[in-house]
Amino acid sequence: MGWLIVGLVVFLGVHSVSIVDREWRNRMAGNLGEMPWKGLYTLVSLAGFVCLVYGYGVARQTPTMLYAPPSWGRHVAMLLMLPVFPLLLAAHLPGRIKAAARHPMLLATKLWAVAHLLANGGVHDGLLFGGFLAWAVADRIAVKRRGGDTPQRTSGSVNDVIALVGGLGLYALFLVWAHGRLIGIPLLPGGAG
Numbered sequence: 001m002g003w004l005i006v007g008l009v010v011f012l013g014v015h016s017v018s019i020v021d022r023e024w025r026n027r028m029a030g031n032l033g034e035m036p037w038k039g040l041y042t043l044v045s046l047a048g049f050v051c052l053v054y055g056y057g058v059a060r061q062t063p064t065m066l067y068a069p070p071s072w073g074r075h076v077a078m079l080l081m082l083p084v085f086p087l088l089l090a091a092h093l094p095g096r097i098k099a100a101a102r103h104p105m106l107l108a109t110k111l112w113a114v115a116h117l118l119a120n121g122g123v124h125d126g127l128l129f130g131g132f133l134a135w136a137v138a139d140r141i142a143v144k145r146r147g148g149d150t151p152q153r154t155s156g157s158v159n160d161v162i163a164l165v166g167g168l169g170l171y172a173l174f175l176v177w178a179h180g181r182l183i184g185i186p187l188l189p190g191g192a193g
Helices: 002-014 017-032 034-061 073-081 084-090 096-101 104-119 123-145 158-183
Strands: none
Touching (some): 002 034, 002 123, 017 034, 073 084, 073 104, 073 158, 084 158, 096 158, 104 123
């Protein structure tokens, strides 16, 4: 569990710099230069991500249950996950989806976290998914407070089609194959594991 906690602190910590002190972040980026700052940010994020993935994998081997997920939790989780991949793609593709969601990546993170908290009840699940949910809520509040919540101009609907079709394709890939192959938990009977 230690690696998971270290990974969460490092990964979410580096992603919280702008939440806690945006001016400090801007000063550091100015002092180091934007590209070296982004490189350092990426390396620290990657180190935290590796620690949390490793720690979560280790913790899953000897789980301590925090709560019993509801019997319907897995089904609701699959429904909540449906918009996650389209929202992640829409975060990088200006269009109506991005304008309507305002911060599609944060919305996707919240949906992903809630879905997984409904389907899983281990302490390690609570730490990982609860940590990401708390971070996404805090980041959304911080964005709103600093005035980054203005409606965005929309582009053509081609980006929305790409986000929807591509996102639903990614969802199907995860549902049928990738979740079982990458995470080790098949979502459908007979799925990759």
